[in-house]
Amino acid sequence: MVIDFSPFYDLALDWDKVFEKLHAPLPGGLGGYPPMNLSQDQDNVYAAFSVPGVKQQDLDITLTDKSLTVQGERKAPAGQYYRQERPMGRFQRVVNLNLPVDPEKVSARMVNGILEVVMPRSGAAKPRKISIETA
Numbered sequence: 001m002v003i004d005f006s007p008f009y010d011l012a013l014d015w016d017k018v019f020e021k022l023h024a025p026l027p028g029g030l031g032g033y034p035p036m037n038l039s040q041d042q043d044n045v046y047a048a049f050s051v052p053g054v055k056q057q058d059l060d061i062t063l064t065d066k067s068l069t070v071q072g073e074r075k076a077p078a079g080q081y082y083r084q085e086r087p088m089g090r091f092q093r094v095v096n097l098n099l100p101v102d103p104e105k106v107s108a109r110m111v112n113g114i115l116e117v118v119m120p121r122s123g124a125a126k127p128r129k130i131s132i133e134t135a
Contacts, residue, residue, distance in 0.1 A: 033091050034070070045101055045119040049093065052113030053086075059110075061117060063103055068095045068117060100124060 036049045049070055051059065059072040069092065076088035101119035108117045 032093055033087055034093055036093065038095060043121060045097065045121060047095055047117040049115040050113065051115050056110050059115065061108055063106055067097055070115065
């Protein structure tokens with residue numbers, strides 16, 4: 001008597017795919033895509049987005065009084081993929097700003113796949129040292 005186990009081989013491959021998807025990192029970690037760093041000093045707020053392979057003309061940056069939005073598209077090269085881990089296609093990342101910035105002085109530059117947006121803090125948002133008077 002011969003028992004055909006071939007359906008079980010496909011089942012093992014399907015389970016491999018399930019576990020591969022469960023353990024795959026989300027694009028950009030838990031925060032979203034593209035991954036970014038947000039920092040500040042006394043004068044500026046800095047947003048640095050990791051967008052390797054995205055052309056400058058495929059990016060759009062919009063600033064409102066409450067948020068910074070970066071939209072773009074990473075175009076996939078033609079061809080057939082055997083494995084694709086780098087996300088392709090359109091993306092959008094919205095960063096809520098918790099302090100006012102001066103929209104007229106905001107600048108952006110892209111170097112080595114890093115988009116850096118520098119947003120000068122408005123005068124009202126800058127920290128101010130307060131002296132303590134003696135009684």
